[in-house]
Amino acid sequence: MLGFILKRFLQAAFVVVAVSLIVAVAIRMTGDPALMISQNATNITEADLIKIREGLGLNQPFYLQYLDSLKGLLTWDFGRSFVGGTPVNLLVEKALPATLMLAFASMFVSIVISIPLGIKAAVSKGKWADQMIRICSLVGLSFPNFWLATMLVLLFAVTLKWLPPSGMSGFESFIMPALTMGVILTATNVRLVRTTMLETLSAQYVMVARAKGLSESKVLYKHALRNCAIPLITYFGLQFGGLLGGIVVIERVFNWPGMGTLAFDAVSARDYPVLQAVIMILSLMIVGVNLLVDIAYGLVDPRIRKE
Amino acid sequence: AGKLTVSSPQDPGSWDPIDTFLVNWASAATNIFEGLTYRGPDMKLVPGLAESWEELDEGKRLRFKLRQGVSFHNGEPFNAEAVKFTFERLLGEEGGKGPQRSNYTAIEAVEIVDEFTVDLKLSRPDPVLLTKLAGYGAMIVPPKYITEKGDEHFNLNPVGTGPFKVVGYEPKVALKMEAFADYHGDKAKISELEFRFITEPATAVAELQAGRVDLVIPPTIPVSMIPTIKADENLELVSTAGPTVYALRYNTRDGITADPRVRKALIMAVDRETIVKEILGGEAEVIGQFQGALSFGYDETLKPLPFDPEGAKKLLEEAGVKPGATIEIDIRGNDATFGEVTQAVAAYLSMVGVNATIRPHETNTLLNDIVPQGKTGAMFQQSWGGWTFDYDNTAYSMYHSGEKWNPYDSDAELDKLLESQRPLTDRAEREVILKQIANYAAERALEMPLYNQNAIFGINKRVKNFTPVPDSRLRLNEVEVE
Amino acid sequence: MTIAPSPELLRVENLSVNFGASQVISDLSFSVREGRTTAVVGESGSGKSVTSMSIMRLADIAGARYAGGRIMFMRDGGGIDLLSRDQKDMRRIRGNEIAMIFQEPMTSLNPVFTVGDQLAEVLMLHEGMSKSEALAEAERLLTLVRLPDAKGLITRHPHQLSGGMRQRVMIAMALACRPKLLIADEPTTALDVTVQAQILTIMKELQAELGMAMIFITHDMGVVAEMADDVVVMWKGRKVEEGPVEEVFASPKHPYTRALLSAVPKLGSMTGQPFPLREQLTILEDGAPKLVGENRAQDTARYDQKPVLEVRDLLVRFDIKKNFWGKATHRLSAVNHVSFDIYPGETLALVGESGSGKSTIGRTIQQLQKAVSGEIRFGGRSLSEMSMSERHNLRRDVQYIFQDPFASLDPRKTVGYSIAEPIRTHGLLDNDRAINARVGELLERVGLQPAMASRYPHEFSGGQRQRVCIARALSSKPRLIIADEALSALDVSVQAQVINLFMDLQKDEGLSYLFISHDMAVVEKMSHRVAVLYLGQIMELGSRAQVFEDTRHPYTKRLLSAVPVADPRLRGPRVMLEGEIPSPVRPVGQEPKVLPLQEVAPGHFVAATE
Amino acid sequence: MSAATSSLSRFKSLEFILGSVLLVLIVGSVLLSQWLFVDPTKISLSARLVEPFTRPDHPLGTDALGRDILARVAGGGWISLKVGFISVAGSVVFGVVMGLVAGYYRGFWDMLVMRFADVQLALPFILLAITFVAIVGGSLTNTIILLIVSQWVQYARLVRASVLSLREREFILSAKAIGVSDFGIILRHILPNLLGPVIVLMTLNVANNILLESSLTFLGLGVDPSIPSWGGMLAEGRTYLQTAWWISVVPGMATLLTVLGLNLMGDWLRDTLDPTGRTNR
Numbered sequence A: 001m002l003g004f005i006l007k008r009f010l011q012a013a014f015v016v017v018a019v020s021l022i023v024a025v026a027i028r029m030t031g032d033p034a035l036m037i038s039q040n041a042t043n044i045t046e047a048d049l050i051k052i053r054e055g056l057g058l059n060q061p062f063y064l065q066y067l068d069s070l071k072g073l074l075t076w077d078f079g080r081s082f083v084g085g086t087p088v089n090l091l092v093e094k095a096l097p098a099t100l101m102l103a104f105a106s107m108f109v110s111i112v113i114s115i116p117l118g119i120k121a122a123v124s125k126g127k128w129a130d131q132m133i134r135i136c137s138l139v140g141l142s143f144p145n146f147w148l149a150t151m152l153v154l155l156f157a158v159t160l161k162w163l164p165p166s167g168m169s170g171f172e173s174f175i176m177p178a179l180t181m182g183v184i185l186t187a188t189n190v191r192l193v194r195t196t197m198l199e200t201l202s203a204q205y206v207m208v209a210r211a212k213g214l215s216e217s218k219v220l221y222k223h224a225l226r227n228c229a230i231p232l233i234t235y236f237g238l239q240f241g242g243l244l245g246g247i248v249v250i251e252r253v254f255n256w257p258g259m260g261t262l263a264f265d266a267v268s269a270r271d272y273p274v275l276q277a278v279i280m281i282l283s284l285m286i287v288g289v290n291l292l293v294d295i296a297y298g299l300v301d302p303r304i305r306k307e
Numbered sequence B: 001a002g003k004l005t006v007s008s009p010q011d012p013g014s015w016d017p018i019d020t021f022l023v024n025w026a027s028a029a030t031n032i033f034e035g036l037t038y039r040g041p042d043m044k045l046v047p048g049l050a051e052s053w054e055e056l057d058e059g060k061r062l063r064f065k066l067r068q069g070v071s072f073h074n075g076e077p078f079n080a081e082a083v084k085f086t087f088e089r090l091l092g093e094e095g096g097k098g099p100q101r102s103n104y105t106a107i108e109a110v111e112i113v114d115e116f117t118v119d120l121k122l123s124r125p126d127p128v129l130l131t132k133l134a135g136y137g138a139m140i141v142p143p144k145y146i147t148e149k150g151d152e153h154f155n156l157n158p159v160g161t162g163p164f165k166v167v168g169y170e171p172k173v174a175l176k177m178e179a180f181a182d183y184h185g186d187k188a189k190i191s192e193l194e195f196r197f198i199t200e201p202a203t204a205v206a207e208l209q210a211g212r213v214d215l216v217i218p219p220t221i222p223v224s225m226i227p228t229i230k231a232d233e234n235l236e237l238v239s240t241a242g243p244t245v246y247a248l249r250y251n252t253r254d255g256i257t258a259d260p261r262v263r264k265a266l267i268m269a270v271d272r273e274t275i276v277k278e279i280l281g282g283e284a285e286v287i288g289q290f291q292g293a294l295s296f297g298y299d300e301t302l303k304p305l306p307f308d309p310e311g312a313k314k315l316l317e318e319a320g321v322k323p324g325a326t327i328e329i330d331i332r333g334n335d336a337t338f339g340e341v342t343q344a345v346a347a348y349l350s351m352v353g354v355n356a357t358i359r360p361h362e363t364n365t366l367l368n369d370i371v372p373q374g375k376t377g378a379m380f381q382q383s384w385g386g387w388t389f390d391y392d393n394t395a396y397s398m399y400h401s402g403e404k405w406n407p408y409d410s411d412a413e414l415d416k417l418l419e420s421q422r423p424l425t426d427r428a429e430r431e432v433i434l435k436q437i438a439n440y441a442a443e444r445a446l447e448m449p450l451y452n453q454n455a456i457f458g459i460n461k462r463v464k465n466f467t468p469v470p471d472s473r474l475r476l477n478e479v480e481v482e
Numbered sequence C: 001m002t003i004a005p006s007p008e009l010l011r012v013e014n015l016s017v018n019f020g021a022s023q024v025i026s027d028l029s030f031s032v033r034e035g036r037t038t039a040v041v042g043e044s045g046s047g048k049s050v051t052s053m054s055i056m057r058l059a060d061i062a063g064a065r066y067a068g069g070r071i072m073f074m075r076d077g078g079g080i081d082l083l084s085r086d087q088k089d090m091r092r093i094r095g096n097e098i099a100m101i102f103q104e105p106m107t108s109l110n111p112v113f114t115v116g117d118q119l120a121e122v123l124m125l126h127e128g129m130s131k132s133e134a135l136a137e138a139e140r141l142l143t144l145v146r147l148p149d150a151k152g153l154i155t156r157h158p159h160q161l162s163g164g165m166r167q168r169v170m171i172a173m174a175l176a177c178r179p180k181l182l183i184a185d186e187p188t189t190a191l192d193v194t195v196q197a198q199i200l201t202i203m204k205e206l207q208a209e210l211g212m213a214m215i216f217i218t219h220d221m222g223v224v225a226e227m228a229d230d231v232v233v234m235w236k237g238r239k240v241e242e243g244p245v246e247e248v249f250a251s252p253k254h255p256y257t258r259a260l261l262s263a264v265p266k267l268g269s270m271t272g273q274p275f276p277l278r279e280q281l282t283i284l285e286d287g288a289p290k291l292v293g294e295n296r297a298q299d300t301a302r303y304d305q306k307p308v309l310e311v312r313d314l315l316v317r318f319d320i321k322k323n324f325w326g327k328a329t330h331r332l333s334a335v336n337h338v339s340f341d342i343y344p345g346e347t348l349a350l351v352g353e354s355g356s357g358k359s360t361i362g363r364t365i366q367q368l369q370k371a372v373s374g375e376i377r378f379g380g381r382s383l384s385e386m387s388m389s390e391r392h393n394l395r396r397d398v399q400y401i402f403q404d405p406f407a408s409l410d411p412r413k414t415v416g417y418s419i420a421e422p423i424r425t426h427g428l429l430d431n432d433r434a435i436n437a438r439v440g441e442l443l444e445r446v447g448l449q450p451a452m453a454s455r456y457p458h459e460f461s462g463g464q465r466q467r468v469c470i471a472r473a474l475s476s477k478p479r480l481i482i483a484d485e486a487l488s489a490l491d492v493s494v495q496a497q498v499i500n501l502f503m504d505l506q507k508d509e510g511l512s513y514l515f516i517s518h519d520m521a522v523v524e525k526m527s528h529r530v531a532v533l534y535l536g537q538i539m540e541l542g543s544r545a546q547v548f549e550d551t552r553h554p555y556t557k558r559l560l561s562a563v564p565v566a567d568p569r570l571r572g573p574r575v576m577l578e579g580e581i582p583s584p585v586r587p588v589g590q591e592p593k594v595l596p597l598q599e600v601a602p603g604h605f606v607a608a609t610e
Numbered sequence D: 001m002s003a004a005t006s007s008l009s010r011f012k013s014l015e016f017i018l019g020s021v022l023l024v025l026i027v028g029s030v031l032l033s034q035w036l037f038v039d040p041t042k043i044s045l046s047a048r049l050v051e052p053f054t055r056p057d058h059p060l061g062t063d064a065l066g067r068d069i070l071a072r073v074a075g076g077g078w079i080s081l082k083v084g085f086i087s088v089a090g091s092v093v094f095g096v097v098m099g100l101v102a103g104y105y106r107g108f109w110d111m112l113v114m115r116f117a118d119v120q121l122a123l124p125f126i127l128l129a130i131t132f133v134a135i136v137g138g139s140l141t142n143t144i145i146l147l148i149v150s151q152w153v154q155y156a157r158l159v160r161a162s163v164l165s166l167r168e169r170e171f172i173l174s175a176k177a178i179g180v181s182d183f184g185i186i187l188r189h190i191l192p193n194l195l196g197p198v199i200v201l202m203t204l205n206v207a208n209n210i211l212l213e214s215s216l217t218f219l220g221l222g223v224d225p226s227i228p229s230w231g232g233m234l235a236e237g238r239t240y241l242q243t244a245w246w247i248s249v250v251p252g253m254a255t256l257l258t259v260l261g262l263n264l265m266g267d268w269l270r271d272t273l274d275p276t277g278r279t280n281r
């Protein structure tokens, strides 16, 4: 157990260090933040620029800047944003829950849709219900997320005025972003559920469950589904990780104050401290999700349980 | 009474006047802060926190008589001390970390004459200084508050003397304000004012349509969405000439555009009137110089080159450019409207035998790498507009040798002209030289001037008494909502 | 002959079942009587499992269509036709009145739920018990099937149980609601004789206790003789014979039944024979029996020559548990200091119960498993001295037939490809026509048609796949074949054919075999020498006659007595191995003691008993 | 002969017919667009935002610059299909090789590849995109490279997981026992057996990548806007949704049909490759 934890810890540390190092180097190749800050200021001189850089701490050697940002993760003090000087942890503390909640909601929507549909498709393999489900799920794949999002906004916010078009302001504001992401994820997930179910359905113990006289829903949702859990959880975990860093576009469309927006703005503005913090936290989260997935393995499948 | 919600495309991150150059800082902060001078929607310079001023020492000293009985939102009194503190902060250590300082370096010292009289001692005359005092870095800040709470606290919890005081700020989400009861001027008619930061144009418009936002300020609404707003019976579109002028500037050093005849020919090849009418829905004015009509230094006699493809072909032939010549145009990738304009330009160019390819860039890469390093193609996008509406701001940066925005050209005569007008405090004299510069640049065809774009406001009809401002510096104390 | 026939419980009348266009059961009729056992036997693929699934009405869920007939189930109020019931009604009958043990017992338990949960589920459903009542009842049921520590088992998961234990859990589950009819579809095929004997005994006792009827499906005639009251013989989807068990065994009427019974190897039938016997065989050709082949003694072993294979002091261990630093704390000694030789033309049989290390020995010889220590020599050269290319060549000379034929064939390659693969890999033939011809010839030798080369593994029945594996092993003309349970999935008539093929090859080409099996009768029939393995160690090693006729080690004796005899007249009590096999997993440092072998007669070695 | 008939019936399956008809139609009109339709880059400011089905010269209407939508969709397919297919092909090749190496040899290689994968997965795509575009600039080639760089991991993980279970399967052992080399085993026994899931992922990703290009355009990281592409059109049309829905709906439908055709073909191909007839994924 201890060995497992140690291994996990080293792995996490490696990922965080590597990712943040890559980002630190790459972002420094994209331009000088001092120039960005003084972009429209006229009459700026080289001396002014040097002052600005000093103010940002960019006069220090790279390795010190980088170590500083690593230290930031441990002390939860990532310094101040280059844009406006807001403490980075303040920004991150706001954005992280926003993104996490949205990601959870999206996963939830997708799982709630795709599991029954996937199971239905598997059970009626080759029949019209299966074909319909498969084809409909592809629609989610054929229009970009911002397009689907805009359509939803036009329908529910502009025309019907049921839901707020953007912003994070309570339960209603979650519905559309989560639905958009959920529908898109569902396209893949339905297939995944269908496939794994197909494999499980042919297993002997499913027949046995039927032979016991159990109802069909018990057979499918208790006996079969639980056995699909491993690949499903693995995939959902990956997907969740992807969501954390990947919903920039959705956050933009719904004006969601999340990590994606934060990161996007930070890259655009070459806001090193914010970007560094976002990246380190995201990679930690992703490592964390992987860990949770591993723990979940043991919970759903006793064969994987550690002694 | 009532609440007004404004959608602004960007959160400046800090409300400290010395930290930023963003127009969207100004659109919110003009309600919080005041400068010694003030410039309203009519672009006239009027007294602000200073009741009057005079030029002394041949323009090297400005003496301000301050308004009395003014207090900051936190109750701190406004006086000469506050002015001195403001400028020393701006020009000192703290100001050095930000981009605003360089605009005010003409100020050498601030001298208090008495509690309500203060002198700005200048190292050289600065003809634009009085205008600059009306905005941005020159906003007067409360000395005690900042000294006690620190600069960092001030960033997020700004305190000024303006008609609205800040009651809550959520970074990247919203800035909430309330009418300031002790405001010295016309008190606000609305009780609450909220700025929401919405980057996506379509989202902002959707919010406007849904009635959750009352006013969408520039530069949000793309021309493509104008019909959408016009079609909505609850909404209204208000526009006014803005500061931003668009041009495709030339690489005057290499390639076919090194030849002024080619540069002229390309301008003539493009039907700018049609572009403005069709693509921009008429929300712009074609220009023949790199400034708009509101700008100080604008020469109304300098007309745009006419659309003349035949003449263009002839000029190109003269210059030895064969049909099928290719050029590259670098533009900002996130500016959809200008993207369309550029495509139209490219289409027109192809009609005179010049094939243009368009390279979109990430904005900051274009602005801080591609352009300054001279890595552009034959043409590149420049959209520019200083809130001061003074041509010097544009011309010096664009044409003076060695400037960041002038990677290719070096013209001794132009340099001389540019330098000569800077110390002049006589407005008329300066204006003559500025017009001269505009004509000189047009003669050499240093850029393809396109248009001066309007500032477009989307507004809910329940908002009354709203006057659009050209320079984004919105002060909303007059506005009422139903 | 029964004097007072008990009343009928189930009557299958003219049942026909189709899968798509093909009819897999035609016009089948038989009946089952209360409290009695009907055995269903027949060749692989003859429709036995489909019949039982039809009774449960599970066949239609799997895609079958009932083309005709009725299945009458007698209840208190008279008979009902199961085929005309809807699935909802059937759910009340399934598990409650008719229960079933499926053909693959090892995979019948849901791996993610505890044993207790799975048992309690049926009870809660049909008997309306509360969870705690159901768990208490589950514990009682587990005790009923003679499982030790029933209380502890309730909370364990299937993978923590051995095959034999799982099998008994399945029986307990089937019996949970005291069904009137139990269908057991080959419940013991996967088990070795000792565990099989235990389970058969338990089932018989429980049948007496609960008074239920049983349909028992198997292809082991010994088990039939042991268990059944009546026998139904199926062939190609039809019933070819039916009757009381003694009658069918004593005077089989249909030629298929006769061929079947004649092919059953009988333990002890070889007593007094110095060599294995190759015997003539009855096969059915167009429904008519025909005697083929010759009878001869298999005196092919060349003890005067150097051994083909010498195994010395072989030790194979698996690390089971590791500590914090990744060091093993618990190990399993799968093969514990084993030594033996195989001579040219000789068949050495390796017997022992499941988990005794038979496959591990085979895999180590074939370089699929690394040994901890010990030496393996081929033709006098030690494996460790050989160069890469020599080892590569060895894989031509030594062939391994895997225990599970389905798993050892690539599902995406035609069997022709698989059979040709050794030929191509070792460049034995260079043109495709020659290779195809050789593949066809090999298929014929194992009793399949050359045209089958273009089929994929899933298109074969279990027995046919096993023969494909045998053909592949033969394709590179090896000198030694390690046959790991190579005959287990074959019905006895095919099994006999393959045994003869092995013997013919041995005679013609001097092949040697390491024959791994737990079917003692087959071993007796075809091996020159026998090694008995128990927990990774050889208990007894000697010639066939020595081990079978002069049995010394008590473990060997137990093994032999557990073999069911294919003669219903010879039923009787026998020595039972009680309890579970001791765990082979030991903490590091407490390795099992190596028991020295003593030579009790020339060539007959017996391990010392503790 | 049973194998022959069954493969014939597979060939005739509805999936195959529908899928191939769709794909032939799409690819055909894309390839022939030059001859079939007007110049997709031709701007006509006097015919802006023409509604579909109102003018015979613009059957599917025009966009904000008066360009013919039908011509743009047909011509734009070329870029979109190129982006979709090349990026998928590249990431499949790279990812599959990495996954095979990691899964089959385990040990050091496995660790190396998997840690790489972890890092890659922890880097959000859009960030990678902005940084990448900021450093090397936006172009078609760069977009494709970017997609490959960010997607090989998916295949590597998928393949590795399959290999891990496959390499323990008995038929791999039996190939080893026969003396087949590692390379031969990977090529002839492992690869064919994991192709099914890879095909499914591929068909899903082609769609995904066609659309990712539009996300890049949406964020201002796209390529030359005058070259038509479905993603670009979708992004362009977004602000016109309320006034000129066809600008984005038409390319969206084109994407939908392509994705549909691809998936149908993918399912068919996978079934055909899988002689067991059992759907693996």
Ligand SMILES: Nc1ncnc2c1ncn2[C@@H]1O[C@H](COP(=O)(O)OP(=O)(O)OP(=O)(O)O)[C@@H](O)[C@H]1O
Binding pocket: C019, C024, C043, C044, C045, C046, C047, C048, C049, C050, C051, C062, C063, C103, C219, C461, C462
């Ligand atoms: N799901 C199915 N689809 C198509 N054919 C099937 C299916 N299940 C069984 N069959 C066919 O039905 C026939 C009878 O199969 P069944 O499983 O009843 O044989 P069996 O007598 O139990 O054989 P074994 O002794 O090998 O278990 C076989 O030819 C088999 O191929």
Ligand SMILES: Nc1ncnc2c1ncn2[C@@H]1O[C@H](COP(=O)(O)OP(=O)(O)OP(=O)(O)O)[C@@H](O)[C@H]1O
Binding pocket: C192, C318, C319, C332, C334, C352, C353, C354, C355, C356, C357, C358, C359, C360, C361, C403, C518, C584
């Ligand atoms: N890879 C492995 N890791 C751990 N333990 C193993 C491994 N392979 C085999 N064993 C264990 O080694 C012992 C011997 O296994 P082996 O497969 O040789 O048995 P066997 O005699 O062939 O049994 P069967 O008759 O069931 O095939 C068993 O206890 C088994 O659990």
Ligand SMILES: [Mg+2]
Binding pocket: C048, C049, C050, C103, C185
């Ligand atoms: Mg069967």
Ligand SMILES: [Mg+2]
Binding pocket: C358, C359, C360, C403, C484
């Ligand atoms: Mg074995």
